[in-house]
Amino acid sequence: MEKSEVILLNVGGYIYNTTRATLVKYPNSTLGLMMKEDTLFSKDQDGNFFIDRDGQMFRYILNFCRSGKLCLPQQFSDYDLLENEAKFYEIEPLVTSIKSSRKQAMKKYQGFNYIEVVEEKSYYFLHSTYVRTVTSLYGRTDDLKALPPDFVNFPENLLTDLGSNYSKLTINKCDVRLQIGEFLSERGWVKEHSDLQVSSSIEDTGYSNKKYKELTYRDVWKMYKKND
Template sequence: MENNEVILLNVGGFIYYTTRATLVKYPNSTLGLMMNGDTPISRDQNGIFIDRDGQMFRYILNFCRSGKLCLPQQFSDYDLLENEAEFYQIEPLVTSIKSSRQQAMKENQGFNYIEIVEEKSYSIPQSRNFVVSSKNAFPSTCSTSVYGRIDDLTALPPECVYISGDLQTDLVSNYGKLTIEKGDVRLQIGEFLSKRGWVKEYGDSYSSTNVRPTNEIVKEQTYRDVWKICKKK
């Protein structure tokens, strides 16, 4: 294939035109491996089909084109975009998304924010003839990430975060990320914040289903809550 060859992609129902040179800019990424023949490619009548979030792919593709992350004002779907970037295995993009998220939180001068992202994964043998849902799946894995100011994160109750919670901090910006490898804590943290005057500004959830090489069907469910409180003067 020539690098200037035009490639048509169908990503979750969204059609994109690009060149092979753009897709192989990061050779070790999922897109690069696909174009180099190291990863199987699915096709439909429109061209190459990728079963991922089609709306988020515009940011993935633009980063491959320019090497820069360009997001609209008031962008808020950082967890979804980071999840897509991790799927495509573009590490510079993952780093840029995390930096952009921290900057956006700092720019909200009148409030302190805490963002809670809970990710659950359920496995079901593909041979079973029933609808994929968390009710008939095998026991799930669950991981919760909490983003916010360091002093707000360290004030969360120990019964929610456990001593095993992994806190990554940026002392320059005073922001951090708390990773909790434990069962459902999103609602517990939300209840704790509500009792202390925090207001839930935003809540959303989304899911995806993939098939592993072992023929297991994996359903991934992600919940995202954003809480805010007026800064103390």
């Protein structure tokens, strides 16, 4: 097929026009493999390739394939969501760029400390319902260490990979996000932003359909005090 061929993609209900050459720029990525083995992927009622992922985040994925550069708007905050999407598409240079951009963005926070709380709930429906919850925290290491030990354990699960003063912490407990929010609020932290992302899919197991549903809650908290 011609690399200049125009391809229409339906990503979570958002329609994108691009070329085959753009989609195969990273041939070992999910998009590259989709163009090689297009019979393995679903199509919508109009014949467009259908990908059941976040349609809004895909604009950054596609632009990176076009230019090789990560271009984000000012005050962009959905780094965890975008990184998750980049990992799904298996574009390693993009994953690296997102991590670098997150570090730079966190350095720009002046005059206040910052904690991002992300809770991911995965529901699996087959013969019964199984729920898995993972909560991730991003912020200054000293602020994360100030959280009650009932919520977190240190230092085994503390990853200082976001810069010298910042860390990422993963907690495998249910409903920790709300408890952390209450704790921060009582100590003067202000919730600046909160949102919810929902995605779902169905897998044909051969004898029944296995349904998946993912809910991602994101809270951004600020404390107005001087950073180092």
